[in-house]
Amino acid sequence: MSIQEQYRKRAAELLASGEVKIIIGYGAGSTPDRRRALFIRSADDASLLHVDAACDANLSGYLVSEGLLSDRKKVGIFLRPEGIRSVNILAAESQLDPLQIVIIGFNVENGSLAALQGSGVNDFSSLISTLKESRSTPEEQALIEKIEGMTPEERFAFWQAEFSKCIKCYACRQVCPMCYCKRCIVDNNQPQWVHTSSHTLGNFEWNLVRAFHLSGRCVECGGCDRACPVNIPLRLINRRMAQEVLDAFDHFSGMSHTQEPVLASFKKDDPETFIL
Amino acid sequence: MAKIGVFICHCGENIGAKIDCTKLVSAMNDHPGVSVSVEYKYFCSDPGQENVKKAIREHNLTGVVVAACSPRMHEATFRKACAEAGLNPYLCEIANIREQCSWVHTDQDMATEKAIEITRSLIEKVKLNNELQPIEVPVTKRALVIGGGIAGIQAALDIANAGQEVVLVEREPSLGGHMAQLSETFPTLDCSQCIMTPRMVEAAQHPKIRLLTYSEVEQVEGFIGNFKVRIRQKSRYVDMKACTGCGDCIQKCPQKKISDEFDCNLGKRPAIYTPFAQAVPNIPVIDKEHCTFFKNGKCKVCQKVCETDAINFEMQDEFLELEIGAIVVATGFQIQNTAMYGEYGYGKYADVITGLQFERLASASGPTAGKIKRPSDGVEPETIVFIQCAGSRDPSKGVKYCSKICCMYTAKHAMLYAHKVHGGKAHVFYMDIRAAGKGYDEFTRRAIEEDEASYLRGRVSKVWKENGKLMVRGVDTLLGKPVEIAADMVVLATAITPQPDAKEFAKVVGIGCDEYGFYNEAHLKLRPVETATAGIFLAGACQSPKDIPDSVSQASACASKVIGLFSRDQLEREPVIAVNNESTCSGCWGCALACPYNAIEKKDILSRSGELIKRVAFINPGLCQGCGTCVTFCRSNSIDLAGFTEKQIFAEVMGL
Numbered sequence: 001m002s003i004q005e006q007y008r009k010r011a012a013e014l015l016a017s018g019e020v021k022i023i024i025g026y027g028a029g030s031t032p033d034r035r036r037a038l039f040i041r042s043a044d045d046a047s048l049l050h051v052d053a054a055c056d057a058n059l060s061g062y063l064v065s066e067g068l069l070s071d072r073k074k075v076g077i078f079l080r081p082e083g084i085r086s087v088n089i090l091a092a093e094s095q096l097d098p099l100q101i102v103i104i105g106f107n108v109e110n111g112s113l114a115a116l117q118g119s120g121v122n123d124f125s126s127l128i129s130t131l132k133e134s135r136s137t138p139e140e141q142a143l144i145e146k147i148e149g150m151t152p153e154e155r156f157a158f159w160q161a162e163f164s165k166c167i168k169c170y171a172c173r174q175v176c177p178m179c180y181c182k183r184c185i186v187d188n189n190q191p192q193w194v195h196t197s198s199h200t201l202g203n204f205e206w207n208l209v210r211a212f213h214l215s216g217r218c219v220e221c222g223g224c225d226r227a228c229p230v231n232i233p234l235r236l237i238n239r240r241m242a243q244e245v246l247d248a249f250d251h252f253s254g255m256s257h258t259q260e261p262v263l264a265s266f267k268k269d270d271p272e273t274f275i276l
Numbered sequence: 277m278a279k280i281g282v283f284i285c286h287c288g289e290n291i292g293a294k295i296d297c298t299k300l301v302s303a304m305n306d307h308p309g310v311s312v313s314v315e316y317k318y319f320c321s322d323p324g325q326e327n328v329k330k331a332i333r334e335h336n337l338t339g340v341v342v343a344a345c346s347p348r349m350h351e352a353t354f355r356k357a358c359a360e361a362g363l364n365p366y367l368c369e370i371a372n373i374r375e376q377c378s379w380v381h382t383d384q385d386m387a388t389e390k391a392i393e394i395t396r397s398l399i400e401k402v403k404l405n406n407e408l409q410p411i412e413v414p415v416t417k418r419a420l421v422i423g424g425g426i427a428g429i430q431a432a433l434d435i436a437n438a439g440q441e442v443v444l445v446e447r448e449p450s451l452g453g454h455m456a457q458l459s460e461t462f463p464t465l466d467c468s469q470c471i472m473t474p475r476m477v478e479a480a481q482h483p484k485i486r487l488l489t490y491s492e493v494e495q496v497e498g499f500i501g502n503f504k505v506r507i508r509q510k511s512r513y514v515d516m517k518a519c520t521g522c523g524d525c526i527q528k529c530p531q532k533k534i535s536d537e538f539d540c541n542l543g544k545r546p547a548i549y550t551p552f553a554q555a556v557p558n559i560p561v562i563d564k565e566h567c568t569f570f571k572n573g574k575c576k577v578c579q580k581v582c583e584t585d586a587i588n589f590e591m592q593d594e595f596l597e598l599e600i601g602a603i604v605v606a607t608g609f610q611i612q613n614t615a616m617y618g619e620y621g622y623g624k625y626a627d628v629i630t631g632l633q634f635e636r637l638a639s640a641s642g643p644t645a646g647k648i649k650r651p652s653d654g655v656e657p658e659t660i661v662f663i664q665c666a667g668s669r670d671p672s673k674g675v676k677y678c679s680k681i682c683c684m685y686t687a688k689h690a691m692l693y694a695h696k697v698h699g700g701k702a703h704v705f706y707m708d709i710r711a712a713g714k715g716y717d718e719f720t721r722r723a724i725e726e727d728e729a730s731y732l733r734g735r736v737s738k739v740w741k742e743n744g745k746l747m748v749r750g751v752d753t754l755l756g757k758p759v760e761i762a763a764d765m766v767v768l769a770t771a772i773t774p775q776p777d778a779k780e781f782a783k784v785v786g787i788g789c790d791e792y793g794f795y796n797e798a799h800l801k802l803r804p805v806e807t808a809t810a811g812i813f814l815a816g817a818c819q820s821p822k823d824i825p826d827s828v829s830q831a832s833a834c835a836s837k838v839i840g841l842f843s844r845d846q847l848e849r850e851p852v853i854a855v856n857n858e859s860t861c862s863g864c865w866g867c868a869l870a871c872p873y874n875a876i877e878k879k880d881i882l883s884r885s886g887e888l889i890k891r892v893a894f895i896n897p898g899l900c901q902g903c904g905t906c907v908t909f910c911r912s913n914s915i916d917l918a919g920f921t922e923k924q925i926f927a928e929v930m931g932l
């Protein structure tokens with residue numbers, strides 16, 4: 001049986017037995033090589049589910065949809081390892097109860113699909129620990145090194161050129177499972193801290209706020225990067241910030257559902273190199 | 277309509293000499309919303325404040341900006357003046373045009389331009405200020421004193437004698453600290469134990485003092501008047517109520533060869549012990565690490581000999597949660613290990629000892645019963661070399677600062693040696709003699725002139741062993757000649773350093789410390805016993821190296837601060853506190869974790885039928901200290917700080 005068949009069967013069983021009230025998975029997309037989120041409530045619809053290497057979206061953001069979890073019933077969800085990490089963070093930030101989440105885990109490695117064993121967040125802890133050790137792809141690494149080799153002026157010019165493209169569509173925010181606030185700081189117009197028009201200052205402000213708010217929280221699912229209609233390399237920012245918190249605080253986001261948010265917590269042995 | 281008064285202070289020459297105040301006045305008069313702008317030489321003076329009050333009444337002002345020094349200096353002064361004129365004090369803002377403006381700039385035009393901008397930005401802020409009312413909080417009238425050395429004991433006694441409750445916490449089995457280890461004390465040479473013991477007993481028996489020895493403070497929460505403190509009482513394995521202090525157990529313990537910390541490792545003690553004979557309380561503890569029973573599961577000799585059944589090997593640590601109104605930190609010091617000076621041979625030669633070890637040798641209750649004998653073979657030394665500044669004033673290997681007491685105690689040691697060993701010769705190598713204090717210089721002169729200590733100004737470069745002698749090579753810089761002395765013993769005046777755990781403990785208590793770990797006072801000159809955390813005070817050598825008179829004075833000063841605080845039933849707190857917007861809060865509780873005062877709780881928002889709609893953060897106004905940490909953390913921008921609202925700050929920034 002193919003992995004897709006196995007997973008369809010598992011989804012059908014979960015629904016049929018009443019263990020979960022809904023399954024959040026992937027269905028056919030607008031073109032044959034794209035997938036989009038699919039929500040099924042009946043075992044009969046399990047055949048509509050797709051599981052393959054094209055399933056790239058991190059679906060965990062749907063878990064915090066208003067009212068979805070308030071009846072305390074369980075929800076099944078298809079997640080890649082990054083998605084499992086975001087569920088951990090959502091739990092750590094009190095947005096959901098991990099006991100309500102039944103994970104149907106899978107991974108895509110070098111373009112091919114692999115099934116993951118387990119269903120509760122804790123079942124994946126050792127997998128997540130191994131991810132902590134892995135590094136970015138060679139292409140990304142090359143680009144990061146290139147940027148880090150620049151002088152501050154060159155780097156500023158590089159990001160200015162990139163950010164000047166931003167049209168403030170906030171697709172990056174919409175797609176991100178960590179951006180669950182009902183009101184984002186950029187929506188506050190009393191006072192208007194971040195300029196809404198897409199001129200360079202406002203674009204800088206927005207992208208810096210985004211980078212900062214996601215430091216230690218981004219799981220590098222790549223959602224924002226794929227969503228950005230003007231191809232700003234948001235993954236580089238995400239990567240860099242993830243590396244910062246890893247180096248400074250040994251913090252790998254989404255390790256467990258009890259992990260303390262790195263920027264809100266204080267440990268006695270935190271490095272204080274920034275204090276002069 | 278805003279009617280703002282702008283008062284520009286010359287601060288004498290401080291501002292007036294660098295900033296064109298007349299230009300500043302006219303610029304402010306042109307600024308929208310400003311009703312009146314005037315300059316004056318010293319607005320903080322009485323007539324200056326009168327000017328402000330008069331203007332408030334005459335112009336019916338809705339806000340005041342005083343362009344002057346830092347708000348830390350005179351915000352309170354001007355807020356009070358505003359209140360006296362009938363204006364809510366929180367409608368007064370200070371534009372600091374001194375510290376970061378007139379003091380630091382040389383060009384008058386540019387400094388004036390900057391002063392204009394700074395003042396304008398505060399005018400824009402004050403337009404958005406709201407009237408605020410002070411918050412009243414009750415005061416728990418119970419003080420916590422941490423550390424039972426002379427400083428802690430003195431503070432506890434003074435507070436208790438004023439009729440207030442005190443909890444005195446000491447982590448060792450007995451009160452006393454370092455003073456209990458000393459032989460005789462400069463500058464009067466009275467016996468340390470003799471003047472100390474009555475104080476220890478008084479503290480232990482005082483009806484207002486609750487003494488907790490062998491205990492440690494593990495957590496401090498809350499704020500002035502309302503701290504919550506968690507204390508661990510380490511298990512002594514001896515029931516304090518049952519024990520009569522007879523000491524039979526101590527006699528019979530088969531472990532006899534444990535290095536005695538109180539005697540600076542010059543003597544030995546058993547596994548069940550009191551640190552010294554006059555210990556308060558006179559109740560032993562079992563040193564679990566060395567006890568035969570705890571090591572091998574067999575022994576319990578002490579239990580067998582104890583007539584009152586006081587020994588309990590099952591005893592566990594106990595925890596206390598106490599409500600406390602004020603805290604005195606008196607955790608003292610340690611002496612620096614001098615092993616970093618390989619050339620002095622400390623640790624290598626048994627007869628190279630520290631000053632504190634010398635105190636034990638000279639002490640009647642010490643391991644040699646007060647006879648000066650060298651540790652290696654118990655022979656009375658004929659020649660002793662004392663090396664001052666063995667660690668102090670040495671930025672490369674030791675510490676930068678002067679340890680303040682070593683000149684004095686070295687002179688004392690030379691004297692004691694002369695009194696105890698007739699014909700003994702003391703040589704003292706020193707850098708400078710710092711003997712400032714009542715009777716101090718006379719004391720060192722006496723050591724030199726009457727007790728014939730030979731003082732050599734210079735450093736020692738090497739100590740080595742030759743023919744049973746410790747050879748000391750140094751230089752006498754006054755004669756410009758190298759010297760070599762064959763000594764029987766070498767005594768090092770080691771540096772006074774903070775307790776080994778001082779930095780971590782600062783974090784537990786919530787106070788600051790310097791690079792070494794000495795605790796920071798709020799202001800070195802004007803608030804030397806307060807810390808930056810309201811309600812926490814410092815006494816003794818935990819703040820900086822100190823002798824007994826200084827430690828005791830500071831302890832009494834702390835006590836007077838605490839008694840002053842406890843003289844009121846309610847404290848007025850600044851109404852500068854954070855408020856959360858529940859409709860935009862996403863309930864992530866990052867703020868709750870980030871809040872250093874634990875002021876944020878979870879709050880359920882329920883529908884009319886009682887169903888949970890959402891869970892949000894609630895900021896307890898009694899606990900919030902207005903630090904603003906949560907404001908900066910909140911991603912949804914839901915928290916605002918009264919007096920520093922986002923709108924105010926934005927207006928202030930945009931006013932620049």
Ligand SMILES: Cc1cc2nc3c(=O)[nH]c(=O)nc-3n(C[C@H](O)[C@H](O)[C@H](O)COP(=O)(O)OP(=O)(O)OC[C@H]3O[C@@H](n4cnc5c(N)ncnc54)[C@H](O)[C@@H]3O)c2cc1C
Nearest residue numbers: 423425426427447453454461462607608609816817823824
């Ligand atoms: C060799 C030598 C000779 C000296 N001779 C003289 C002299 O002749 N005359 C003179 O005036 N001064 C002398 N001094 C200085 C004198 O020892 C100090 O001034 C005095 O001991 C300082 O008292 P204190 O209470 O601040 O600190 P300490 O005596 O160090 O007492 C601190 C107490 O706090 C306790 N403690 C520490 N941390 C904690 C914690 N976290 N919780 C609970 N308890 C804690 C410690 O166990 C200790 O009992 C001498 C010092 C030395 C080193």
Ligand code: SF4
Nearest residue numbers: 176218221222223224
């Ligand atoms: S910031 Fe981008 S990569 Fe990171 S978790 Fe959000 S969507 Fe994924």
Ligand code: SF4
Nearest residue numbers: 166167169170172228
């Ligand atoms: S998705 Fe891209 S263009 Fe849109 S707001 Fe984010 S960075 Fe800007």
Ligand code: SF4
Nearest residue numbers: 871900901903904906
């Ligand atoms: S301002 Fe915020 S972080 Fe600071 S004490 Fe108040 S609630 Fe806590």
Ligand code: SF4
Nearest residue numbers: 861862864865867910
């Ligand atoms: S940080 Fe902001 S969003 Fe999160 S709980 Fe606190 S107030 Fe609410």
